Amino acid sequence: MLINPRNLLLILCLACTGYAVAQKPLVLQGKVIDKFSRQPLEGVTVSIPEENTGTYTNELGEFQISATEKTHRFKVAFIGYRDTTVIIPAHNLTPFAISLSPSYKSLDEVLVISSKDDPTEKVNNVQMGVDRISMEEAKLLPAILGEVDILKVLQLKPGVKSGGEGTAGFFVRGGSNDQNLILVEHAPVYNPSHLFGFFSVFNSDAINKVTLIKGGFPARYGGRLSSVVDIRMKEGNMQSYHGEGSIGLIASRLTLEGPIVKDKTAFIVSGRRTYIDLITRPIMQSQNDGNSTQGYYFYDLNAKVNHKFSDKDRLYVSGYFGRDRAYFNNDYQYDEDTYRTEESGIAWGNATAVARWNHMFSQKTFSNLTATFTDYTFSIFSNFKDEQETLPDTYFGFQYYSGISDWSLKYDFDYIPSPKHYIKYGAGITYHTFRPGASEFESDDPDFEIPPISVGASNIYATEVDLYAENDHEITDLLKVNYGLHLSGFFVGESFYYGIQPRISARYLLSPDLSLKASFSTMTQYIHLLTNSGIGLPTDLWVPATDSVPPQRAWQPAIGVAYSFKKEYEVSVEGYYKKMNDIIEYLDGANYLVDGLEGWEEKVESGEGWAYGAEFFVQKKYGQLSGWVGYTLSWSNRRFPTINLGETFPYKYDRRHDFEVACIYKLNDRIEFSGTWVYTSGQPITLPVAKYEGQFGEPLYAYEGRNGYRMMAYHRLDLNVAFHKEKKHWSRTWNIGAYNAYSRLNPYFIYLEYDYRTNTNQYVQVSLFPIIPNISYEFKF
Numbered sequence: 200m201l202i203n204p205r206n207l208l209l210i211l212c213l214a215c216t217g218y219a220v221a222q223k224p225l226v227l228q229g230k231v232i233d234k235f236s237r238q239p240l241e242g243v244t245v246s247i248p249e250e251n252t253g254t255y256t257n258e259l260g261e262f263q264i265s266a267t268e269k270t271h272r273f274k275v276a277f278i279g280y281r282d283t284t285v286i287i288p289a290h291n292l293t294p295f296a297i298s299l300s301p302s303y304k305s306l307d308e309v310l311v312i313s314s315k316d317d318p319t320e321k322v323n324n325v326q327m328g329v330d331r332i333s334m335e336e337a338k339l340l341p342a343i344l345g346e347v348d349i350l351k352v353l354q355l356k357p358g359v360k361s362g363g364e365g366t367a368g369f370f371v372r373g374g375s376n377d378q379n380l381i382l383v384e385h386a387p388v389y390n391p392s393h394l395f396g397f398f399s400v401f402n403s404d405a406i407n408k409v410t411l412i413k414g415g416f417p418a419r420y421g422g423r424l425s426s427v428v429d430i431r432m433k434e435g436n437m438q439s440y441h442g443e444g445s446i447g448l449i450a451s452r453l454t455l456e457g458p459i460v461k462d463k464t465a466f467i468v469s470g471r472r473t474y475i476d477l478i479t480r481p482i483m484q485s486q487n488d489g490n491s492t493q494g495y496y497f498y499d500l501n502a503k504v505n506h507k508f509s510d511k512d513r514l515y516v517s518g519y520f521g522r523d524r525a526y527f528n529n530d531y532q533y534d535e536d537t538y539r540t541e542e543s544g545i546a547w548g549n550a551t552a553v554a555r556w557n558h559m560f561s562q563k564t565f566s567n568l569t570a571t572f573t574d575y576t577f578s579i580f581s582n583f584k585d586e587q588e589t590l591p592d593t594y595f596g597f598q599y600y601s602g603i604s605d606w607s608l609k610y611d612f613d614y615i616p617s618p619k620h621y622i623k624y625g626a627g628i629t630y631h632t633f634r635p636g637a638s639e640f641e642s643d644d645p646d647f648e649i650p651p652i653s654v655g656a657s658n659i660y661a662t663e664v665d666l667y668a669e670n671d672h673e674i675t676d677l678l679k680v681n682y683g684l685h686l687s688g689f690f691v692g693e694s695f696y697y698g699i700q701p702r703i704s705a706r707y708l709l710s711p712d713l714s715l716k717a718s719f720s721t722m723t724q725y726i727h728l729l730t731n732s733g734i735g736l737p738t739d740l741w742v743p744a745t746d747s748v749p750p751q752r753a754w755q756p757a758i759g760v761a762y763s764f765k766k767e768y769e770v771s772v773e774g775y776y777k778k779m780n781d782i783i784e785y786l787d788g789a790n791y792l793v794d795g796l797e798g799w800e801e802k803v804e805s806g807e808g809w810a811y812g813a814e815f816f817v818q819k820k821y822g823q824l825s826g827w828v829g830y831t832l833s834w835s836n837r838r839f840p841t842i843n844l845g846e847t848f849p850y851k852y853d854r855r856h857d858f859e860v861a862c863i864y865k866l867n868d869r870i871e872f873s874g875t876w877v878y879t880s881g882q883p884i885t886l887p888v889a890k891y892e893g894q895f896g897e898p899l900y901a902y903e904g905r906n907g908y909r910m911m912a913y914h915r916l917d918l919n920v921a922f923h924k925e926k927k928h929w930s931r932t933w934n935i936g937a938y939n940a941y942s943r944l945n946p947y948f949i950y951l952e953y954d955y956r957t958n959t960n961q962y963v964q965v966s967l968f969p970i971i972p973n974i975s976y977e978f979k980f
Contacts, residue, residue: 226618227287228562230261231275234298236436237462242331242408243277243299244320252676253323257613259557259565265618275299294562321761321771325671325679325706327716328414328757328773330356334406339863340873341919341936345447345975347403350391353428355859355875357814357829358413358775360852363882363913364947364967368392370852371413372777373810373835374425377728377741378751381428384503384517386551389575389603389741393497393523394473400521400549404443404454405469405501407433414757414775415704415718418669418683419611419623424722424753424779432503432517435465447975449473464506472498491529498522511559522548536588543581550574563616569609575741576602576634593644601636603741605629621671623683626664631726633659635740635799656799661691661743663725669702677708689725689750691743696750698723712763716773717756724751727783729799747800753779769818779808784839787905806839808850826862833857843905848883851906855880871921881909881946890951890960900951910946911964915939919973929980934973942970 239260246253368376440457476494526544669683759773812833883906919936
């Protein structure tokens with residue numbers, strides 16, 4: 200039977216039309232918001248399970264997703280909110296909104312130890328070396344003296360090492376403390392520690408979420424070699440007023456949020472203060488006849504306001520201010536005719552201010568114009584005043600201060616031409632002021648008169664510019680790649696440095712539950728940290744690259760696999776190698792507190808470092824028992840032309856093995872148990888092999904190599920039990936726990952001492968913290 204040519208042509212046209220329709224998916228657009236506060240939710244997982252496709256919401260809570268032309272069942276999931284399923288009719292091309300309700304903990308709900316409820320988040324995400332943490336996660340774990348510390352939670356992740364008790368900062372994949380870019384609402388924070396490293400400066404009640412990036416850096420980040428910690432504050436509730444707080448053994452905090460203009464303007468303000476000084480002050484006064492006081496305290500204040508001009512324009516203004524102060528005051532009779540008042544102490548702190556304008560040009564393009572200011576200041580002060588009966592009063596004062604401040608302007612764009620591409624690009628400029636250390640003296644004593652003078656290093660000014668572009672490209676259903684380029688320049692004095700930093704990350708799905716990942720990134724850092732000690736004192740100084748000290752540079756390849764099974768467990772393995780160039784170290788015997796900072800370039804030496812290792816991570820995300828186990832096997836070494844005779848030596852925080860265990864067991868709606876255990880190999884240390892007396896009886900030491908010995912291993916168990924009670928309009932939680940539950944005396948430092956009983960030199964270990972009990976009361980209303 201012959202087919203009519205006209206019919207054949209009609210069949211071919213229909214076939215081609217059908218093919219075209221089948222190959223052209225719909226692009227569905229939507230927005231996810233909090234049901235009660237009406238604030239957009241960033242990072243929400245939006246998926247269509249039957250089509251094995253998914254995406255995440257952006258900063259505006261918006262998403263785009265490809266789908267075939269039929270009715271779809273969307274699954275929407277986000278930590279702290281109930282999972283929601285939304286049915287979207289076929290042929291729906293109108294942007295739609297999805298409201299999520301906060302979840303209230305119960306046995307039949309998912310208890311998540313991740314930033315997202317998506318059990319395959321690590322599998323599908325193109326980025327590797329990334330940990331996302333919300334405060335709901337952090338608050339489930341044991342707190343130190345009632346204070347939830349987000350940096351301590353990060354140190355429970357593979358690849359992140361603590362410097363030890365009493366040591367500020369953290370160390371990522373063999374890098375140093377200054378190589379971590381810590382951002383709070385886009386503003387860098389230069390010293391993230393309170394109480395000599397025991398607490399961080401971040402108030403948990405003010406934080407919404409935290410993202411840690413250890414490798415495979417997106418092109419939008421720059422300025423540091425080893426990690427990015429991106430901290431975002433809560434937005435404030437636009438519908439109603441709420442508050443929460445905590446009363447602990449040494450500190451209390453209070454947070455309030457609510458609408459200024461309903462559905463238009465919201466605020467959040469959060470404060471925290473210790474009261475160690477309020478407790479110790481009367482005790483010290485009673486022991487010294489009321490003549491002397493000494494103490495320590497810190498405080499934080501976070502505030503944020505956001506205003507919605509329209510659906511296309513929002514303004515965010517936020518700020519942080521925090522201070523630490525340790526002081527000693529003494530009033531006494533100096534001699535028969537003189538009464539003396541003495542004041543001395545140490546103080547340091549951070550301040551940030553951020554203004555961000557968010558504008559939507561279209562459903563596919565939006566921008567953020569951000570202005571930031573950040574300042575870090577450290578000072579030591581000492582002064583006394585003599586009040587005399589027969590002579591004029593006299594005064595002597597001394598102050599040493601240092602710090603760094605930045606003014607920055609950034610313009611960032613997000614462009615989504617299709618669900619297969621997510622393009623980000625932008626530019627920024629930062630003006631740095633380095634205050635590397637100066638001293639002020641003043642005295643009006645007739646026998647020792649000193650007019651107000653300032654001596655020390657002068658301020659150094661520098662300008663840093665950067666430009667970037669990146670594309671999150673879904674090449675096929677199996678292969679997704681993020682590639683980009685970060686360009687930067689640094690002007691200081693008569694010198695100019697630049698960095699060309701390509702970045703690429705790729706994910707290939709071997710199955711819906713298994714992916715293979717790889718990444719390569721190059722980083723440039725134009726500032727250095729002069730580290731005087733590792734004991735947590737904030738005396739470290741930030742200095743720029745100069746004519747004789749070039750910027751730090753690094754490159755890092757990584758490869759890994761991510762696997763999710765039974766929709767409940769998540770497993771990842773990553774291996775990395777990091778090469779660092781032009782890192783600096785003090786020459787043997789150099790010390791800026793003793794020698795002064797003038798000519799500091801002659802007291803340091805540029806060298807190289809390399810770190811490599813493997814990270815293993817297993818996480819159980821659902822059920823009454825949840826938590827994770829992490830393990831890191833790593834090496835980190837340094838080499839300098841003259842230090843240690845030019846021989847390679849282990850980095851100070853090189854630790855071969857690191858184990859981290861975190862567990863949460865929910866007995867019922869009212870009682871939760873949690874615990875963490877950490878184990879790390881001994882820290883390298885430089886110890887003298889002999890001690891003897893010099894010509895004038897002073898102690899002298901003989902050394903053999905840098906970091907040639909290791910201290911004992913560090914391990915610690917922290918426990919907590921939480922008792923919850925919820926009513927209609929308020930809730931409370933009692934936390935009872937212990938830091939270092941089995942009172943392990945972990946090494947802090949070791950020194951050589953002569954033992955007169957045995958007539959030999961002995962090594963003596965000093966430890967800081969035995970078991971520390973904790974009780975705190977938390978409330979919400």
